[in-house]
Amino acid sequence: MEAPGCCCRRRRRQLPVLLLWVNGLMTLGFAGARQQTNLCNESLMLEKLPACGKSFEEMMKKVDSKKWCNLTEFIMYYDNFTQCTEREANNASCFWPNPLAEGFITGIHKQFFSNCTSEKVHWEDPPDEILITLILIPVMLTCAMITLVVWCSKRSDILV
Numbered sequence: 001m002e003a004p005g006c007c008c009r010r011r012r013r014q015l016p017v018l019l020l021w022v023n024g025l026m027t028l029g030f031a032g033a034r035q036q037t038n039l040c041n042e043s044l045m046l047e048k049l050p051a052c053g054k055s056f057e058e059m060m061k062k063v064d065s066k067k068w069c070n071l072t073e074f075i076m077y078y079d080n081f082t083q084c085t086e087r088e089a090n091n092a093s094c095f096w097p098n099p100l101a102e103g104f105i106t107g108i109h110k111q112f113f114s115n116c117t118s119e120k121v122h123w124e125d126p127p128d129e130i131l132i133t134l135i136l137i138p139v140m141l142t143c144a145m146i147t148l149v150v151w152c153s154k155r156s157d158i159l160v
Helices: 006-031 042-060 071-091 099-113 128-154
Strands: none
Touching: 042 071, 042 099, 071 099
């Protein structure tokens, strides 16, 4: 017959082994049972990406060039272009985005959106009268609340 507590000691020794085993299974499950061994075929990707650019160029011909800076006018075309570049990168066993695909996309941006610079808004301080008012109101309210709290705490015997 086993001594009392012997079974528990054996289980305690097995627990770390069990935890390591479960951790290993989870790691394999999350990382994938097999590692991706395909290397990125950059030349194939660079060969296929221009077709995406051509398709985007054809679709952009439908949009008036004066509206090229308004994303709502061509968002569907741009989405198709993005999906095409992602698909071609994946077909070449490359991650997306990657530096080569980004370079290609940047070239398309330069071709179509180089005149779409955002205008910087020049912020100005409000007039002094408004600024002083906006500063003093919270300060005065804070002082009033502190005074009210102190006054009420001194008069706690009356309020209860």
